[in-house]
Amino acid sequence: MTETNRPSAPRSGPGDRTPGTPPTLTRRGMVLGGAATVAAAAVALGTPSVASAAPSGAASPATTHRPGRPVLSRSRSRDLAYDYLDLRMDEYGAGSAPRLPRSYSGGYFATLPTEFVSSFAYDDALMVLAWLARRRRGDVQRATALGDALLALQAADPIGDGRTRASYQPDTFPVADPPRPIDIGSPAAYTGNQSWVGLAFCRLFTVTRQRRFLDGALRLGTWIETNARDDARRPAGYTGGRNADDQPITYKSTEHNIDVTGFFTQLAQLTGDRTWARRAALAESFVRAMQDPTDGHLWTGTDPDGTTINRTPIPEDVQTWAYLATLDRRYSSSVTWVLDRLTAHDGPYTGPSFSDADTSKVWFEGSGHLALALEARGARGDRARATSILDSVQLAQRTEPNGDGRGIVSASSDGLDTGFGDLYYASLHTGATAWYLLAVTRTNPFRL
Template sequence: MSEDALAPHRRTLLVGASSAFTAFLTGAMLPSPAWAAAPAWMRGASGTAVRKAFDFLAARFDEYGSGAALRVPRSYTGGFFGTTFVSSFVYDDALVILAWLARATAEDVERATVLGDTLLYAQRHDPIGDGRTRASYQPDSFTTLDGTLDIGSPAAYTGNQAWAGIALAHLYARTGQPRFLTGALREATWIQEHTWDGARAPYGYTGGRGATGQPLTFKATEHNIDVGAFFTMLARLTGDHGWRARAGAAFAFVAAMRDRADGHLWTGTDPDGVTTNRAPIPEDVQTWAYLATLDDRYRRSVTWVLDRLAARDAGVAGVSFSDADVSKVWLEGTAHTALALRARAAKGDTLLARRLLWNIQQAQATTPAGDGRGIPAASSDGLDTGFGDLYYASPHTGTTAWFLLAALDSNPFRI
């Protein structure tokens, strides 16, 4: 794209992205002096912001160990969570691995390998020992003196299993170390044996196991996107077409959740596994469906996010978590959207992605609870997801990793 095509006076001609959202970003997101003094928005995230974000991940990883010591990073730092909440969520850990592999310096790969080996240790030493990993671990006491895992949340959600597997699959693709593929296959086998539902249409993968081991019988669109992407990777890495067929089944569920009227995706099903769950409607499934498949059917779901989830708060603009609350910006989802726009590459998408990344960079620099390096989960405290959770303006490893993936144009759903 030419420099002329990126010039600000051309913004009214952007037709690939939502014109309303483009106007929202360019018009009211910042006071005019800041906008005029900040031509960096045209380049998206600066190299300094990217470096600082990687520094944040390194600091979190080295908080409770160093070198080759097995360890997991604390997910949230400061603000609402203070210093007492020290859980490390496996979803976040997987994203940290993927961010390091996206930049892939020798030190990055070394750190990613240690964190991958930590996930393998957790898998091998799980008290049930059937290939699962848990929702979270405690980084300040990851193992006790007798080697027992310090598990934070014992739930085994399907999406988390898939994300751990995706990270291990990327590690195998990068390093060629067979242990990572073995661990990924154990995760995949657990998903297939414990969550596949071929009895209740629309067929797909259920939610996994709760904290007390109870089956979670709903089917989540998000989980099935994760599983479809993960199993597609395994098919490519192993040559086993069975994984490709299973990936196709997961993606068929995703397609069944698509609303043909405006192209968005529903959340999934109720616990009966059949009835469509229509409220709230989250951001992640809209952009992830496109990133995981690059299927033209989901181009409209990306635009739906721009049209329906635009949010502005605390001096930054982006998108929110779901249509339940658009009063605050969900920075992770804003990174999802930026990366999806870069992948979609319709007219205006690249420029809009850069603007979103610039906004995330602003949040990195200005969040009161931050250190100028990590990206906060939300623009300010109390973002209501609509699913019974709140997000806070605390720097977050997962959000920081997604910012880096978007800034480096690295799609974690594909190898």
């Protein structure tokens, strides 16, 4: 979702580059006109006592006026967020037609000389998962159409070995008849991205029972096993995948291995094949090896040598995702670490930052991660903390200047520094919106 593959920062979804080279489009971020764009942020532990009025054009909601709570009811806020995902999905088509949504809109992206419309596979997977959490007829139809688009891209890939790419261009999808080369935005094939698309396919198969989705997931799992398994360099686990030039990415990312843990566990459940469970255990053993014994937080992963721990910066997502993917109490301390170390306050907004490199702004996608992890953990005070975090996201839904009253922006202010060479902006983001919905519906994407 974001970062750069320099030796000091091998992470999940990194942009594939080495020092001194320009960054590339990645899972969470993108580079436009020479400027890196990503999103980072902060831990929502409270909300302001007065909520601002809804932005112009937002639907008039049923309201509650309790002190310290957003004006919108949570259910109304949820439905408006789903409206935003529907709007993005239907920009390039309708009904059951396979199509892709743009990931980011408005704000910084509206100032660019050329419109930026890239569709990031990670964001697309989150949208599928969010729709299947509510599961209305239109939700399932859109999730299926987006899943079919991702299957078509997997099948039409020029290498054709089962991979998907980091991003695609939705304005030139679908592939023409007769076929033309698919319009790839970012060509890297990251292990984490394959896992997230695989998680979406697994959930689609579970809901629709359409075998094509399980087949697509198995192709992605086989690709990860073939291209990323590393038993030779300790700690053993899975490497980052293949870069834009189809060369091996040699670092191991904690986030990627969390993603693989969840994905392969679901493949084992759906197929009854214990081989996938053993592979999931290998990935999870790497995650355990990245936990610091002093305070329980997780390191980013390794340097490109596959062995040396990368200790700077320390990101939010691996802390909360480790708990969500495993529900193992050993990772309860990593969730607490986020609360203690990554809380950001930016004007009226409070929530988790992207990493310890910059805790001046809230990363609203991370707010969804953290709220969901707190709900799953259920320790004393966790429910109230999760509620407060979501209240702050909901306030941003209504009051962010670049918002539309429905979607969630990536960061509370422009320029959130991830620490991996990228920035996030206060622009509407399908991924942040989908994570909010997963948190509101209490849907753990790592577990069936």
